Amino acid sequence: MHGLFRWSSKWWPGAILLAVFWGFAAWTSTEPVEGHLAARSNAAVKDAVLDKKRVTVAGRDVTFAAEAFSNTGRLAALEAVEAVPGIRIVNDETRLVPEAKPFVWSAERDVVRLTLSGSAPLPQVKGRLVEAAKAALGNVEVADRMGLARGAPPRFDAAALLLLEQIGKLKDGKLTISDGKVSLSGMARELGGREAIAAALKNLPEGFSVAGNDVKAPPYVFQAYKDPVAHTVTLSGNVPDKSVHAALIGIAGRRFISEKVVDNLKESIGAPASFSAVVVPALGALSRLSTGTLVVTDREVKLSGDALYDAAAAEIRAGLARDFPQNWQYKPEITVKPPSAPVDNTVCQQLFADLLTKARIRFESGKAELSPDSLGLLDRLTETAQRCPTANIEIAGHTDADGDANANQALSEKRAQVVADYLVRGGLPAGRFTAVGYGSSQPMAGNDTDEGKAQNRRIDFVVK
Template sequence: HLEVVKWLADDGEVSLTGMARELGGREAIAAALAKLPDGFKVASNEVKAPPYIFQAYKDPVAVTVTLSGNVPDENIHAVVVGSSSRKFFSEKVVDNLKNSVGAPANFVNAVVPALGALSRLSTGTLVVSDRDIKISGDALYDAAAGQIRTGLAKDVPQGWQVKADITVKPAAAPVDPTVCQQLFADLLGKARIRFETGRSDLDRDSTGLLDRLVEIAMRCPAANVEIAGHTDAEGDAAANQALSEKRAQAVVDYLVKAGLPAERFTAVGYGSAQPVASNDTGDGRAQNRRIEFLVR
């Protein structure tokens, strides 16, 4: 079980130092030492574990996010994959993870925000080694690069270290407003902007989608855009109207924070007045709760 080993046995006292060959090896050695023959006892066990590695790679050409390395158990495995599926709305999530012992404390509370940062990159690599997080790649616009660097450092648990090597993707070619409208529609046909339940706070799982919408808006600088908020028909109509307005405004605020001119965007709430599906089913109501980008 040992890659590098120093073994001392003196008058029945066993001392062991070294590096375990693989994750779980340190635990296996400890179990073996607990079964020493009569007359022997463990004086010291200083066997170290190899680094606990988790990796994610976002590939815009293959349109995939590949997860590899280790997670602590099946429950956290499901959390990590499920979180990735929500954050990476258009990429296929390739799950090459394996469940292994030895994860540092607060593993999932560090990995989930790191995946959120990766979702904002055009292409990028995330490597988590023990409590060290390294992320590199191209942000979609200048403000996002700064937000990713500072935000991730604040989001990870205390005791974790972050190194962010973030550059900015070259600006895409400008397009006319008609093409811009089609790009907005195609993107929002793949995923919906999410909000906290019953509130106008943007769900952090939607940050990658919002950054893609910012990138499109930057490609048509002369176009004015209506941000239209819609709800389902559940509950009070006046409350739904107010909620749709607040959610539309939250999206406008995000666009302006990204560096886009506020005068280009108008937030309009329609409540439940313009359904695109039946409000009699859960799926229909989910379709009706939406934000639309309309080039005017």
């Protein structure tokens, strides 16, 4: 017995050591098994559309948590995990993403960023919307505040992407989808932007309609600036179409006799009614100023600058108030420039000649009625006459040789008198002027060409 006891006492330490080895082996083999099961489970659901997916393994038991976007998708993902070889039990902690009622999504733009809010139906749709927003706006910051929710109307992503294509046309504003209703508000970046957005909305996918479009157009602005130093008149802003554009450039070329016309106009839709009827006389008024600025905005006209003499300033104010349509506002800020220094008769004659070389006094065809194109020239002739107070001036009318000689003689006399009357209305003494008509008796060029006839139809100023 004593010998057996000794043998038993030696066996127990060995058994303990063996148990330790077994435990160590089991412990070292569990971690790889769990890792393999976790990897297989994740691989089984890698193509499933899930959010907040999480797989944890304890031994051969798996806990699977995820948010699914449909019950069918949730059950399919769960079945895929349960089918992984080696798994004994799957603890189901999946659930459905909450449903949004109504399903609302919006894109709001301000000066510095575009914010995407509301709900998106799937993670990949959410990502596409963010990328589309960045592509539409370039360097503008895109803030993603979208959540994920069920309940999106069919073809939601197509409708949202179409709206994001329009966001670049807005200076600021908000685009909203609420179920199948689309609403828009804000300010278009450019003229025509509002109409372009409205046209694009006609391509909304089936099931969507426009509940409200409150996108506003920016002001329709036409501007003209007369620079006496650079001798330019710069036209900028908007005109309705090519024909109006060409007409205004032509009018400016005739009315601004000493200035180069700089054309920075662009053709844009959205012009207010009576646009041309307002801009044409307003340009004529600017041509009569020594320096000035014209701004036409929607239904308001602002004209500021210096007239050449007092009577011209009063006539410009009265003329615009009379010529504009009643639903337009006119805001004149017209002063009178200081008078220029007097000159002697020889210099006076040269100043008249210089002006009449640059442009000629125009009349309505076959009549002794001054053309509006010549009012700026006539104001400069009046100012020049004021600078030579001792000079007596003959105003000589001439015609071409077409038509009856007696009729031409009478027409030349009437036209000369009309010009003299204009200078008298400017404040000059009537006794200083003699209106004389020469008909076609003193041609400057041949009457066998249109160009020669045009040179012969003229008014001369002769200082006596």
